[in-house]
Amino acid sequence: MQVKKYQAADTQQAMRLVRAAHGPDAVILDCRSIAGGVEVVVSLEELLESSAPATHSSTMFASAQVNLASARDTRSEREPTALDALFNRRKKAEEQSAPVAKEAVAPNRETAAGPQVVWSQNEELLTMKQELASMKSMLMDQLKGHSWQHASHQTPEYEELNAFLSAMDIDPALGKQLRAEIPADETVSLQREMLKMLLIKKLSVATPPSSGAICLVGPQGAGKTTTIAKIAAQYVLTHGRSDIAILTTDTARVGAQEQLRAYGRILQVPVHVAADEEEAVKTYRLLRKKNLVLIDTAGISFRDKQGISELHRLVSAMQDVQVFLTLPADTENYVQSEIIDAYSAFNARGAVLTRIDEAMRIGGAMSNLIQHRLPLVWCANGPRVPQNLSAADASKLVNMAVRMTKAFEHKRQPITAPKEPEKQAESVPAEVAMARQTQRGSSLNVRV
Template sequence: MQVKRFFAADMRQAMKLVRDELGADAAIIGTRRVAGGVELTAALDYQAPAAPVQANPALEAELRKTQAKIASARAELAYREASEAPKDRQLFANESLLAPELPATPVKLERPAPAPAPEAPAPSIDPTALEQMRSELHGLRELLEMQLGSMAWSQLQSRRPQQAGLWRRLQRMGLPAELANGLLERVSNIHEPRQAWRMLLAHLAQSIQTPKEEPLEEGGVIALVGPAGMGKTTTLAKLAARYVLKYGAQNVALVTMDSFRIGAQEQLRTLGRILDVPVVQVDPSQSLLQALAPLARKRVVLVDTAGLPANDPALRLQLDALANRSIRAKNYLVLAATSQSQVLKAAYHGYKRCGLAGCIITKVDEAVSLGEALGLAISQHLPVAYLADGPRIPEDLQVPRGHQLVSRAVSLQTPEEPSEEAMADMLAGLYQGAVRRVG
């Protein structure tokens, strides 16, 4: 047996070192946290545990009989202990029959009260040891999840190679694991690969919600919200130009709530001069309702908001103003397709308090995949109102449909096949998510 220790910054790097040097047949026999990372002990040619022995009916029957006898003996012992004291009281009470000349006096047996046990001193908990134990448990859990993901992916490739191929294609599109798993379950009975792929894309297109009518056609107050850098102001310019070219400038107005970013208000004023539409600035001391009062006769009012950090108190005030029922604003979350999945999720959870009517996906021309943004829109039931795929105003703004978004996502999929480690990590994350939901 070859035993070797590996040191790395985290568990994933340590596992990669084990695979590269000892191969996939190596077994992990120990892990522990050390200064600067983790220490992982692995062994090659580690003897696997013997296969489980088939159940023996006769042995199981004898075991059940033994368990029944033990339970019966415990019950009989408890009954004897409970009936012992009454028998003693009956024995002393019958003394009047043995000595009739003496008056029968009942004797009450009093058992001495048990002495109170001395209170044990509360064990002192060492915070350092507790934190070390928590860290070791976390590392062990991470290791188990990685091993489960690797085992699940190996079994999937060997038993269901068609499903494994579909998993790879969905990963190239950037779709989240939970969404991909649900789509694959819906085509699990289709054995022809091309037909399964076409049906899978059809189910994906049906899962994407799009508005039945364009928001600009409906009119009203339309606010664009989202973190900084998502493209809110550029998208608002495209919406304003799109409306002016179609209906004229007399029924549209622009409102800016961004008093934090340098040049944001001047940028919107320049746009207003070009389109010949009024631009209203909301001062910090002024409410949004007051700012919108002079624009009550405008058919469409486009509101640009500030992209503030999630912990900024000004963001809460801004979202509360947009959530005011008197304004009846339709708030659209602007999501850049170039952002990572965790950034998109954080944006949704940070801005959902104002009430979201849908989302607008921007910077599609710069993105390497569209699956992350579509996955968030599907999981959170956000209709995709617009798709921005270029800098031109207003040409690079489309009202999408589900099949168009799927076609665009397929065209943007990465040409490289995902690695075996990436697929194993994906299944490990899927398993971890299922455990959290059950817990």
């Protein structure tokens, strides 16, 4: 069967693309939610039949029309599908909306000719979004640098320590608290050792659980699925495969279920898939007799408040679930802080710091964990299963952050007074030059 997929921000825009490309008689096979919108799958078989050469006989053409008509009648008499529910929901929302909004939308429908590109998928807008994100990151770095410069001007006795904190990418507010506990009259090397001890003391670390239900939440691409596979592999190597199960609710990302099923076949661990909240709760109740149940969830952006709310309702429906936040180490510090704030409703018992091997510095991640009082449970520093997952160790993490700092430390040069610029020869008229020369000669004769 030949099919074609259309992706859009919502169902109405997706159907607009389908009608513009294939007409009102397009056969829709599937409609499912994806990251950033919906995806509609259209069958191309009937369309290919209708576009065949005109050499067919009139009898075949008539039978084709009868088949199309019967297919449409069958579709009209079938039970309502998820796509029909989406259409009805969208229609009710439009009926309840204000007339002004309808008038504003109507001209766009009338002037639309052919498939229209959804505004959120416009290449220029995506490029602009990336540029704005990079500009924001650059401005945040500059503001942080200005904060450290201001701190050095206010406390010149901590100038070297401030430079070290800045190179570690420690948040200025946290750096101020740490600096207040370090004597200013100590040597630079001793101040750094005291700073390391303070970071190890303030970075909270929790012991990874070895039983119960473990659920990982976090944004897209944070490494939840791979971390689930690593935890499962380590458990199988230690306790065997008879008392563990994996449950995934990630039906939006392409390949997520296949990835977990592949690991399940390798480890000989059952992998269960739940399409909605009701199915997830029922499956979880059946799996609770297992010693360890690992729950993988769909990645949701920290800006998607509705998606996070729905995920929170799903997790809350399953009793005695230990929630852990998956935090990527290679993202900007302010993004990490927003991720922690967005998922604060889950009351996560700890965090999994992933993609450490792709991060240039991890001082910002440690700052966010300390400031939000979020314990660190696991550290993932690579994609290998199960080698690249270990229990969190504050001492090892701080020492790693110090080693990463060496590439960002700038050699400080002694401050010297700026040299006066050399005076350039003045271009003056010849008469003025001769007068000056005569004046010098007369003064010389007087001195003699």
